Amino acid sequence: MGILSKAFRAHPKNIQNPALYGFSPEYKSYSGVSVDEEKSLYFPAVWRAVTLIAGTVASLPLYLNKRMDRGREPAINHPLFYLMHRQPNQKMTSLTFRETQMCHLLLWGNCYAEMDTQQGTEVKALWPLYPGRMQIEMVDGEYIYLYHLNNGKIIPFPAWKILHIRGMSPDGLTGYNPITRGRESIALALGLEEYAARFFGNGARPSAVLQHPQTLSEPAKKSLRNAWEEIHKGLGNAHRIAVLEEGMQLKEFSIDPEKAQALQSRQFSVIEVARLFGVPPHLLMDLERATYSNIEEQTLEFVKYCIRPWIERIEQEYDTQLLLEKDRKKYEFKHKIEGLLRGDSKSRAEFYKTLHMVGALSPNDVRELEDWNPVENGDEYFVQMNMVPLSRALEPPEPIPAFGNEPQQKNVQKLTEIRTKRAIEGRNKLVHSFGRLFLDAGQSIVRREVIAVKKAVKKHLGQRNQQGFEEWLNGFYADLTPHIRRVMLPVLLTYKDAIENQVRNEIGNIVITPELDEFIENYLSNYSNRHIKTSVQQLQALLRDTLPEEIENVLLTRLDEWDETRASKIQDRESKQFLNGWASIAILASGFMLVWRNQGKSCPYCEMLEGIVIRQGQYFAHKGDLKPEDEPPFYVRNNRKHPPLHNGCDCYAMPS
Numbered sequence: 001m002g003i004l005s006k007a008f009r010a011h012p013k014n015i016q017n018p019a020l021y022g023f024s025p026e027y028k029s030y031s032g033v034s035v036d037e038e039k040s041l042y043f044p045a046v047w048r049a050v051t052l053i054a055g056t057v058a059s060l061p062l063y064l065n066k067r068m069d070r071g072r073e074p075a076i077n078h079p080l081f082y083l084m085h086r087q088p089n090q091k092m093t094s095l096t097f098r099e100t101q102m103c104h105l106l107l108w109g110n111c112y113a114e115m116d117t118q119q120g121t122e123v124k125a126l127w128p129l130y131p132g133r134m135q136i137e138m139v140d141g142e143y144i145y146l147y148h149l150n151n152g153k154i155i156p157f158p159a160w161k162i163l164h165i166r167g168m169s170p171d172g173l174t175g176y177n178p179i180t181r182g183r184e185s186i187a188l189a190l191g192l193e194e195y196a197a198r199f200f201g202n203g204a205r206p207s208a209v210l211q212h213p214q215t216l217s218e219p220a221k222k223s224l225r226n227a228w229e230e231i232h233k234g235l236g237n238a239h240r241i242a243v244l245e246e247g248m249q250l251k252e253f254s255i256d257p258e259k260a261q262a263l264q265s266r267q268f269s270v271i272e273v274a275r276l277f278g279v280p281p282h283l284l285m286d287l288e289r290a291t292y293s294n295i296e297e298q299t300l301e302f303v304k305y306c307i308r309p310w311i312e313r314i315e316q317e318y319d320t321q322l323l324l325e326k327d328r329k330k331y332e333f334k335h336k337i338e339g340l341l342r343g344d345s346k347s348r349a350e351f352y353k354t355l356h357m358v359g360a361l362s363p364n365d366v367r368e369l370e371d372w373n374p375v376e377n378g379d380e381y382f383v384q385m386n387m388v389p390l391s392r393a394l395e396p397p398e399p400i401p402a403f404g405n406e407p408q409q410k411n412v413q414k415l416t417e418i419r420t421k422r423a424i425e426g427r428n429k430l431v432h433s434f435g436r437l438f439l440d441a442g443q444s445i446v447r448r449e450v451i452a453v454k455k456a457v458k459k460h461l462g463q464r465n466q467q468g469f470e471e472w473l474n475g476f477y478a479d480l481t482p483h484i485r486r487v488m489l490p491v492l493l494t495y496k497d498a499i500e501n502q503v504r505n506e507i508g509n510i511v512i513t514p515e516l517d518e519f520i521e522n523y524l525s526n527y528s529n530r531h532i533k534t535s536v537q538q539l540q541a542l543l544r545d546t547l548p549e550e551i552e553n554v555l556l557t558r559l560d561e562w563d564e565t566r567a568s569k570i571q572d573r574e575s576k577q578f579l580n581g582w583a584s585i586a587i588l589a590s591g592f593m594l595v596w597r598n599q600g601k602s603c604p605y606c607e608m609l610e611g612i613v614i615r616q617g618q619y620f621a622h623k624g625d626l627k628p629e630d631e632p633p634f635y636v637r638n639n640r641k642h643p644p645l646h647n648g649c650d651c652y653a654m655p656s
Contacts, residue, residue: 033187033188033190033191033194034187035179035183035186035187035190036179037107037108037132037177037179039190040107040179040186040190041107042190042193043186043189043190043193043269043273045189045269045270045273045274045284046186046189046273046277048283048284048285049106049273049274049276049277049279049284050103050106050107050277052279052283052284053102053106053277053279053306053307053310054099054102054103054106055099056307057098057099057102057307057310057311057314057335058094058095058096058098058099058102059095060311060335060336060337061085061335061336062084062085062094062098062333062334062335062336063081063085063333063334063335063336064078064080064081064084064085064331064332064333064334065331065332065333065334066078066330066331067329067330067331067332072332072334075331078327078331079122079123079124080122080123080322080323080331083123083124083125083126084318084322084333088113088125088126089116089125089126089127090125092128097113097126097128100128101113101128101165101314102310104128104130104131105165105167105175105310106178106277107131107177107178107179108131108132108175108177108179109166109167109168109169109174109175109176109177109178110131110134110164110165110166110167110174110175111128111131111164111165112128112129112131112134112145112162112163112164113126113127113128113129113162113163114126114127114129114157114161114162114163115160115161115162115163115321115322117161119158119160120324121324122324123322126163129147129162133147133148133149134146134147134148135147135148135154136173136174142158142159143159143173144156144157144158144159145157145158145159145161145162145164163317163321163322164317164321165313165314165317166313166317167313178276178277181276182272182273182276185269185272185273185276186273186276188269189269189270189272189273211248211249213246213248214246270284270286271286274286277306278302278305278306279302279306280298280299280301280302282295282298283298283299283302303337307337308337311335311337314333314335315332315333315334315335318333319331319332319333338369348490349489349490349493349494350493352366352369352490352493352494353493353494353497356382356494356497356498357382357497359381359382360381361381362378362379362380362381362382363375363378363379363380363433363434363437363494364378364379366494367437372440375433375436375437376432377429377432377433378433378436382497382498382501419506420597420654423502423505423506423652423654423655424597424599424652424654426502426505426506427502427579427583427652430495430498430499430502430579431575431576431579433498434491434494434495434498434575435571435572435575436571437491437494437495438491438570438571438574438575439567439568439570439571441487441488441491441570442566442567442568442569442570442571442574443567444483444487445480445483445484445487445488445531445567445570446562446563446566446567446570447563448480448483449480449535449559449562450559450560450562450563452476453473453476453539453555453559454556454559456469456472456473456476457469457552457555457556457559458552460472461551461552461555462552464548466543466548466551469543470540470543473536473539473540477532477535477536480528480532481528481532484524484527484528484531484532485524485528488524488527489520489524492520492523492524492578493520495575495578495579496519496520496578496582499578499579499582499583500582500586502583503582503583503586503587506587506654506655507587507590507592507655509590510586510589510590511586511589511590511591512589513585513589515585515589516582516585516586516589519581519582519585523578523581527574531570538558539555539558542554542555542558543555569647572647572648573644573647576643576644576649576650577644579652580642580643580644580652580653581641581642583642583652583653584641584642584653587653587654587655588615588616592655592656593613593614593615593655593656594613594614594615594620594642594653594654594655594656595611595612595613595653595654595655595656596609596610596611596612596620596643596651596653597610597611597651597652597653597654598610598650598651599650599651603645603646603649604628604631605626605628605631605634605645605646606643606645606649606651607628608626608628609621609645609651613656614641619639619640619641620640620641620642620643620653621636621639621640621645622636622639622640623636623637623638623639624636634646641653
């Protein structure tokens, strides 16, 4: 039952020792500007800080979890799960309700909600109450919450009927009011806003005076002023030449330096608001001190030092006030904050890498943490095979199995074939499992290109401004490398760990060389250059070879083709290129030779390379033409240390 049905409940007569909390009168500041919670929102920095924190907290998924012997699971059958996760009352979603609560906490230091429940029973609904109308008094040793309506009526609530969340508190009963604590800074900011508006308004001060040598009558003054403003006032009449008659003179007024400084001090008010609410200035759109290197770290600090304390406070109040006493040991409310606590892509990749190597995370576990869809066969857990118990390390090696009565040489040959077959199967599984990661990364890169280039095509080429488009193109692709790196790096780090496990299965221990340590960085740089070079060359070729009136349509068609097919090409090529590249370096560095192995496909060029063995410093194919019998030549652009030889190539460089 909501408060409206109780509007005419009688006020209790036995109230003793009144202690008023929560009312919000206007505070007169030293600057002369009155400030209260509502007025403070007229300063954009306060509005931004409140909406930012309230929106961030409210957007975090909120779950009621059940404690298990090990870990926790969502308590989806508990009535409070749906109530807080989806709809606290018939009129509000969970996000709206919790955003309102957080707004009240930030402005008043307290938030209240009426709990639709009987004492000792489950909460059926929660209705927010305006904190500026709440009063708390002591009645016979217990606190009573008194809610004042617009019509003067007062509704008393027992403490068990009210969900009350406090900010930092001097007494544990009510929280400090942040606006009261920062009222001087906010009042100064509001005063400066008003001053700036008036300063630039027509009535702030005259910008110039027309001085006439004679004394003019009031009608003459009015006529002269109207005539002057009609000709010279407004942006459309700026810089028009003035003609002065009858000995008149024009005297202009410059800006008082002190007043100009007052306008500049508005910038400092934003910093004060950021300090008051614990928000990094760049999140309030003050980028004066922001740099590329510190923005990400400041954003993480915002989550850790501003958002996290608030949600911990809220969770504990929910646990103690919404859960029945019998449920408090079994259940707990928890916000899902992991997405906000993500570090930069490299830090996340290192974190996932460590947990993946010890079998704590599967590929799909990692994908879930990154909000990606699962992939087929992605729930398998991997561990490094070279980590074995000491007891197994002391066991004698297994003998080479015998195959009937065949000579030992044939036994070894068959064993080699079995190991090669298993190694190829393992590599195929890796390519299949991680292909989706490369596809997602490719789609992210290509979509960024397609959207940006299409927009530029319509802007520049729609007006036949080819030079402007080419200049934009050079600037865009010069800045694309960081995005490619951010998208590809986590994929490559995780993929490298899986490849390393596979190669250890094939050859045993691996010698880690500086070349291996630097492989990912070099690969990223090489891939980024290849991708950008391909994009720019294709677009420039179309610009060069297409008639001006057809350029726009031709480019948009090519961009649509990229959107449809290019990501899958990245998936196929890069998943094999990276695997063969890293594995080849590791195998050669560990003292083995490499042999080219295809998988029985009918490619005549790869068949020419089948079975070729190379050592360190040698190549499977040299730059030039491969010329199989009865086939056209295939041009090899660069010396090939490992597969793939061409698009769609399924060959591997295996240990020999």
